[in-house]
Amino acid sequence: MGRFLRDNGLSIALGLLFLGSLAGMILAGWHQDIDEALRDGAPLPTLGGYIVSAGFVSALFENWESEFLQMGVYVVLTAMLFQRGSAESRDPDDPGRGNDQPGPGIGGWLYAHSLGLALGALFILSFVLHLLGSWRDFLEEAMREGEAPQTMWQYLGSSRMWFESMQNWQSEFLSTGVLVLLSIILRQVGSPESKPVQAPDAQTGG
Structure with missing residues (x-):
């Protein structure tokens, strides 16, 4: 496992950074849509609905x-x-x-x-x-x-x-x-x- 992590550390680190950033984008965007829906009196979007x-x-x-x-x-x-x-x-x-x-x-x-x-x-x-x-x-x-x-x-x-x-x-x-x-x-x-x-x-x- 140690050798695998050493040999693939760059890909793993970039992959984790990508997934973390993507999750952050999804959560931030979803909450932004929720705030807009509250202001407009519209139905609140679900997380799944926001992703699509x-x-x-x-x-x-x-x-x-x-x-x-x-x-x-x-x-x-x-x-x-x-x-x-x-x-x-x-x-x-x-x-x-x-x-x-x-x-x-x-x-x-x-x-x-x-x-x-x-x-x-x-x-x-x-x-x-x-x-x-x-x-x-x-x-x-x-x-x-x-x-x-x-x-x-x-x-x-x-x-x-x-x-x-x-x-x-x-x-x-x-x-x-x-x-x-x-x-x-x-x-x-x-x-x-x-x-x-x-x-x-x-x-x-x-």
Whole structure:
């Protein structure tokens, strides 16, 4: 058990942080909906009802969408582009990596690009689920306020939908760019995301 925890500590820690944060999001959002229902004199939402509500689904997958987009774009761009001195970049003067060629056939190509493809597929799935949740939330608001509903395709082109997405996308690209640049001059001892503490700033990669 000790060896298993050592070998998988990073995944376990991130998984526990994810579950704790998700539970916190659910409880905080549920109590917020309860407060709104009390103010409006509406029926109080149950926990199960809140978890499947349009507002929760939209908020959850709106964030997942931006995270998978960030990581997918990062994986693909770091395969093609360089940033001299960054721990997040290959060396532009020696970009090759041994044993890094696709195998034969379509199967080899798919495996060689499987990480980027998987992240892209997760982004698309999260985007669709965000769209469905946000659209349902809009329809519920329109019904309450007596406004005209929109089809899902009409809502896809709405400023509300794209504001929800872009407000997260911009922060993900900013944080990734900041990490790439800060890793040129700053260090974190022991982290594979940092160059060795005594490495010169111009050295690329860890």
